[in-house]
Amino acid sequence: xxxxxxxxxxxxxxxxxxxxxxxxxxxxxxxxxxxxxxxxxxxxxxxxxxxxxxxxxxxxxxxxxxxxxxxxxxxxxxxxxxxxxxxxxxxxxxxxxxxxxxxxxxxxxxxxxxxxxxxxxxxxxxxxxxxxxxxxxxxxxxxxxxxxxxxxxxxxxxxxxxxxxxxxxxxxxxxxxxxxxxxxxxxxxxxxxxxxxxxxxxxxxxxxxxxxxxxxxxxxxxxxxxxxxxxxxxxxxxxxxxxxxxxxxxxxxxxxxxxxxxxxxxxxxxxxxxxxxxxxxxxxxxxxxxxxxxxxxxxxxxxxxxxxxxxxxxxxxxxxxxxxxxxxxxxxxxxxxxxxxxxxxxxxxxxxxxxxxxxxxxxxxxxxxxxxxxxxxxxxxxxxx
Numbered sequence: 238x239x240x241x242x243x244x245x246x247x248x249x250x251x252x253x254x255x256x257x258x259x260x261x262x263x264x265x266x267x268x269x270x271x272x273x274x275x276x277x278x279x280x281x282x283x284x285x286x287x288x289x290x291x292x293x294x295x296x297x298x299x300x301x302x303x304x305x306x307x308x309x310x311x312x313x314x315x316x317x318x319x320x321x322x323x324x325x326x327x328x329x330x331x332x333x334x335x336x337x338x339x340x341x342x343x344x345x346x347x348x349x350x351x352x353x354x355x356x357x358x359x360x361x362x363x364x365x366x367x368x369x370x371x372x373x374x375x376x377x378x379x380x381x382x383x384x385x386x387x388x389x390x391x392x393x394x395x396x397x398x399x400x401x402x403x404x405x406x407x408x409x410x411x412x413x414x415x416x417x418x419x420x421x422x423x424x425x426x427x428x429x430x431x432x433x434x435x436x437x438x439x440x441x442x443x444x445x446x447x448x449x450x451x452x453x454x455x456x457x458x459x460x461x462x463x464x465x466x467x468x469x470x471x472x473x474x475x476x477x478x479x480x481x482x483x484x485x486x487x488x489x490x491x492x493x494x495x496x497x498x499x500x501x502x503x504x505x506x507x508x509x510x511x512x513x514x515x516x517x518x519x520x521x522x523x524x525x526x527x528x529x530x531x532x533x534x535x536x537x538x539x540x541x542x543x544x545x546x547x548x549x550x551x552x553x554x555x556x557x558x559x560x561x562x563x564x565x566x567x568x569x570x571x572x573x574x575x576x577x578x579x580x581x582x583x584x585x586x587x588x589x590x591x592x593x594x595x596x597x598x599x600x601x602x603x604x605x606x607x608x609x610x611x612x613x614x615x616x617x618x619x620x621x622x
Contacts, residue, residue: 253390258282258371260385270384273304273375282371282387286311287395290363290371292388295322299352301331302577303377310402311367315568317404321577322373324407324557326357327511329458329522330579336504336511340454340526340559349516351579361559363403366396376574401450401561406569408556409577409596412462413441413544415551416601417611422466422545426614429547429606433481436473439548439601440541443556445569450562451531452538456524457494460553460580461514462588463545466499467521467552470543477536485532493542494523518582526559548601553580572596 301323308318333355347353468490495508
């Protein structure tokens with residue numbers, strides 16, 4: 238018996254052809270980047286299968302939310318990967334920072350800065366049978382300059398029917414529809430009951446997909462308007478439809494991200510923070526990959542997390558979900574560029590809120606407990622004043 242392991246494929250010779258699509262200057266000179274004009278879509282790689290993309294390297298000075306990365310497998314009409322460039326590689330809110338994980342890494346001389354040069358790497362396996370088409374879409378107002386490698390291999394025989402295809406989904410709520418943003422986390426007034434359909438309907442939605450596959454993790458970006466601890470939101474994941482309790486129910490945001498007692502300034506193989514809030518004056522991006530324990534689904538999946546316990550906070554939240562599934566997938570879209578841009582601080586340190594750039598969702602309907610706890614908090618503030 239031959240024992241399979243993480244690196245076991247390196248011990249066997251494989252019948253495959255190794256190739257690369259890259260931005261190199263085909264004239265032999267050193268102009269090794271592609272210019273992508275505003276509103277232009279460029280095809281970085283158009284590959285005939287069967288094969289598998291094994292590595293993507295990119296570097297650029299900006300465009301982390303303006304530019305979209307798209308991937309289409311097997312001549313499909315709707316992309317399986319649709320994500321802002323920076324967020325795909327684990328960097329939210331147009332901020333760059335050096336970090337390393339099993340699936341993604343980034344390296345920059347300008348840590349914790351907006352829109353500066355950064356090298357990005359992806360080591361996710363992306364198999365395909367008929368074709369793979371990788372595109373960049375420049376939805377910004379300025380020309381975008383992109384360096385890239387896309388390393389892949391081709392096979393003589395088609396992939397079997399059980400090989401799943403890689404997908405990503407970007408989501409954002411700016412702000413989340415919290416019912417009591419004034420209430421600090423971990424106070425009695427925040428300790429509300431959040432269960433059943435109330436949780437299903439109001440939790441922040443990380444992933445909604447249909448088909449057969451497995452969810453392998455996400456990154457989660459927060460702009461902390463409230464200013465204290467943004468966590469305590471339980472993860473709740475429903476597999477193949479609604480039921481209570483959900484198939485997987487967690488105990489807090491940092492717990493789902495595989496840390497505890499808040500978040501720490503580290504980036505490990507399976508979990509950590511690519512952007513750490515104390516270094517950025519209010520911005521956080523953290524990630525978790527459940528590669529040994531993927532969440533498997535036969536019909537559909539709904540992966541969610543509370544924004545503050547019981548969804549009381551109104552911070553800005555965005556995310557990228559990563560999963561594999563058999564095609565076809567349920568088509569999904571993405572917010573327009575003006576609704577993807579980060580919320581910045583003004584010279585006085587306050588948040589510059591642009592209402593036209595906010596995502597649209599209904600105001601939360603307050604139940605009796607929410608009303609009671611908000612009144613209790615307001616009375617407490619009067620007493621402490």
